[in-house]
Amino acid sequence: MDAVLVINADLGPLHRVTVAHAIRMICRRVAEIHEAEPDRMLGVFPMPKVVRLVRYVVTRWRYTHGPAWSKAGVLHRDGRRCGYCAGPAATVDHILPRSRGGRNTWTNTVAACAACNQAKGDRTPAEAGMVLRVTPQTPSWSSLARR
Structure with a gap:
């Protein structure tokens, strides 16, 4: 697994990040593990497949410009x-x-x-x-x- 999907607080997809970046987001409490690989651990954390942001991020810019x-x-x-x-x-x-x-x-x-x-x-x-x-x-x- 080389990429982790990041979803907004409203469960809308945002982008993909590396596993290391996802773990840093979890440690900083910016995101929570939404879905993880079964029976796989990375230190004390389950191996994330999808992380969900704790706070909603406005993505209006995505729809105003291509x-x-x-x-x-x-x-x-x-x-x-x-x-x-x-x-x-x-x-x-x-x-x-x-x-x-x-x-x-x-x-x-x-x-x-x-x-x-x-x-x-x-x-x-x-x-x-x-x-x-x-x-x-x-x-x-x-x-x-x-x-």
Whole structure:
């Protein structure tokens, strides 16, 4: 077990943390163990699977803005599949290259394999003669939370 789910006081999911972070939260009395691994202990504590915050944390910001852009988020959104050839992707390609003013945004980036990223280079897909299989969109918080 490498991640522990943190839920708000109203039982709504917030994010995941490491086991060590979860134990620190329990020691500081910020959170309580909501669900634990059966018959597994970490010192005097049961091995947590889910911890619940003691006080409610307002998460209004989650619903006013979408999630921040990240390379890992783009790869997760696209299922680690290349946006050009559908092969396994390990990198992110900018549809409008950064050298031409393209930014790190959800709608300007797509997961890409090394071969397609190299073939496209510093050009747009149209200039490179490549067809983009997907239309990049900004993901929702819930779709990124399902990891």
